[in-house]
Amino acid sequence: MRELIEHTEGINRLMARYGVKFGIYKNGEFHEQLFPFDAIPRVITHEDFQQLEKGLIQRVDALNLFLNDIYGEKKIIHDGVIPEEFVFISSGYLPQCEGIIPPKKIYSHISGIDLVLGKDGEWYILEDNLRIPSGASYPMIAREICRRVSPATFGNNSVVDNRNYADMPKETMEWVNTGGIPVIMTPGRYNAAYFEHSYLAERTGSALASCTDLFVEDNHLYYRDYRDRKQKVGVIYRRISDDYLDPMTFLPESLIGIPNIMDVYRSGNVAIVNAPGNGVADDKGIYYFVPKMIRYYLDQEPILKNAPTYLPFYEEDRKYVLDHLENLVIKDVAEAGGYGVIFGNELSSEKLSEMKRLIEKESRRFIAQEVIDFQDMEVMDGDEKVLRKADLRAFVLSGETTRVWPSGLTRFSRNADSFVVNSSQGGGFKDTWVLSQWKK
Amino acid sequence: MGIISMEKVDHLYWLGRYTERVYTTLRVFFHIYDHMIEQPEGVYAKYCEKLNIPEIYTSNRQFVQSYLFGADNPDSVYSNMKRAYDNAIVLRDELSSTVLSYVQLALDTFESCRKTTAPLLELQQVIDDLLAFWGGADDYVEEEDCRNILKCGKYVERLDLSIRLDYHTKDLEKEYRKLCNRLEKTNLDYSKEKLSRLEAIILQGEDPKSYCQEALACLGGLFT
Structure with a gap:
């Protein structure tokens, strides 16, 4: 381990060489930034991972059943488990997806579930990301480099190899493929996660395509090559949000997207990974109901806990939130990427009052959560070890079976007082070791 | 994959052109730099004329700085290196991460040696990276x-x-x-x-x- 830490600079230099970056817009300009890597890994024991794995599989299975239900029979609403207001006014609910049955009935093929480890030793789910969660490529390439830098570290510790990540989305894509080539669709190199798009295309053997390379003809999706030959596409892992996927169905003013791809999808002639409309299930408001979904669809008790959450939409919760706002985290359900997260204890009394008025006026727009006292992680700051907040994004792949990648993206805050770990806000990342049951 | 889109053909072609432009102009520049030791000011004028680029330089010293490293000079070797990178970065799946990394290394070297007092010493590394890029392309581009x-x-x-x-x-x-x-x-x-x-x-x-x-x-x- 010491060897790894000693060579942190060298590891980061190799990452730079391989272009391990993310894009960010500042003052309207695009900048590419390196994603700082800290060599001290997060270590998850075999037993802990087994429990996590069960809980994550359970959660994602329930979320997939929920999506099938919401765009189908809506039993969960009819049975009064989730109020319909929460579903149909969610910006992630897409009426255009009503009645569509995706290939193999899988909506969320690649799910990114964000968790934190509490000081009580329990894992808490912070949020579900079922649209286009990114980040798996960073620990994947980091492990590759770390093994080169310090083989002894991995020789002496029984760490489960995580470099097979690309095989998992590849197998998932093959499972839902309707007959054609696999394609990863990127909005282009000025997208924040472009490194990941191109790296996954390389590692999964998919064609990396932009919108202009793809077209619909006779209700099938095709990729056009430079000799004007066309190849049928059977599965498209799109790294573009629902709104921009098909201008004929969603935003007509959009200049990107593939006209009529939704018709092809509706006819079952292409699989879209992840399926359009998933936003309804990872809405911060719906998050509150996931434990209820698990009980409802699977008849099981949830294995993993949600962070204690309140919905100001309910009168009782609203009263609690307004009375305890200074001790809670408030999240705007429409925001992502660490934006729209407000810590009550950081607000002035004037801002607190303003926030209370806003919550009363737009109660559906916010959720409030108790601040979880989660474990700090050691991070190198120069030659010194310091403690920082960190979360874990676990990747769950749904194909023939539901599987959890034995690793994940551990992101940490680089500022001592911050809970925000997002790369777009200056955070760094760590490798996540899952220990094998076979100890060395 | 066996299929290449028109857009990628364009990027491949221009990646070839810009990497070669950087490689050859750097090598030629090495000779010019040597000539500058004995030659009077303005020795670069003929070179600019041959390449049909504007002769905007005020001294040998300024030519070295601006022609090699000028981010605002569209004809600088650095600008051409940046264009090579812009074409390469969208071709990772065709080139492979290994081959792409040599373009990244060449660009990084350019950016890190901007303030050096011995540019040719450092820029030799760019030439080496570009040769490695071409060797890698032969080996890794399937x-x-x-x-x-x-x-x-x-x-x-x-x-x-x-x-x-x-x-x-x-x-x-x-x-x-x-x-x-x-x-x-x-x-x-x-x-x-x-x-x-x-x-x-x-x-x-x-x-x-x-x-x-x-x-x-x-x-x-x-x-x-």
Whole structure:
């Protein structure tokens, strides 16, 4: 381990060489930034991972059943488990997806579930990301480099190899493929996660395509090559949000997207990974109901806990939130990427009052959560070890079976007082070791 | 994958051109830099004229800084390196991360040695990275079409620079043959008429110096 830490600079230099970056817009300009890597890994024991794995599989299975239900029979609403207001006014609910049955009935093929480890030793789910969660490529390439830098570290510790990540989305894509080539669709190199798009295309053997390379003809999706030959596409892992996927169905003013791809999808002639409309299930408001979904669809008790959450939409919760706002985290359900997260204890009394008025006026727009006292992680700051907040994004792949990648993206805050770990806000990342049951 | 989109063909071709432009102009610059030791100020003027780039420099020293590293100078070697990178970065799945990393390394070297007092010492690394890029492309780029298009760009650029810099006819012939060899393999549509005129100028003894502009026009119009 010491060897790894000693060579942190060298590891980061190799990452730079391989272009391990993310894009960010500042003052309207695009900048590419390196994603700082800290060599001290997060270590998850075999037993802990087994429990996590069960809980994550359970959660994602329930979320997939929920999506099938919401765009189908809506039993969960009819049975009064989730109020319909929460579903149909969610910006992630897409009426255009009503009645569509995706290939193999899988909506969320690649799910990114964000968790934190509490000081009580329990894992808490912070949020579900079922649209286009990114980040798996960073620990994947980091492990590759770390093994080169310090083989002894991995020789002496029984760490489960995580470099097979690309095989998992590849197998998932093959499972839902309707007959054609696999394609990863990127909005282009000025997208924040472009490194990941191109790296996954390389590692999964998919064609990396932009919108202009793809077209619909006779209700099938095709990729056009430079000799004007066309190849049928059977599965498209799109790294573009629902709104921009098909201008004929969603935003007509959009200049990107593939006209009529939704018709092809509706006819079952292409699989879209992840399926359009998933936003309804990872809405911060719906998050509150996931434990209820698990009980409802699977008849099981949830294995993993949600962070204690309140919905100001309910009168009782609203009263609690307004009375305890200074001790809670408030999240705007429409925001992502660490934006729209407000810590009550950081607000002035004037801002607190303003926030209370806003919550009363737009109660559906916010959720409030108790601040979880989660474990700090050691991070190198120069030659010194310091403690920082960190979360874990676990990747769950749904194909023939539901599987959890034995690793994940551990992101940490680089500022001592911050809970925000997002790369777009200056955070760094760590490798996540899952220990094998076979100890060395 | 066996399929390449039109957009990627464009990026492959220009990646070939820009990497070659950086490679050759850097090597030529090494000679100019040496000449500057004994020559008076303004020795770069002729070079600018040959390359048909604006002569905007005020001194040898300023030429070295701006022509090599000028981020605001569209004709600087750095700007061409940046363009090579811009084309390479969208081709990771065709090139492989290994091959792409040499373009990244070359760009990083350029950016890190901007303030050095001995630029040639550091920029040798860029030349080494570009040679490694080409070696890597031969070894790692699996699609033959990709390699051919990339090399087609490379040889168009090399011939273009060779004509501009008054290389010997024998050198021009050599570069022309390399280009033809690749062109045939690319399956790209090109003007056979322009290629045969280029051949007449280069291979059939027409003095390329006097036909320089026409030769360059033929080369530039091959794919239009």
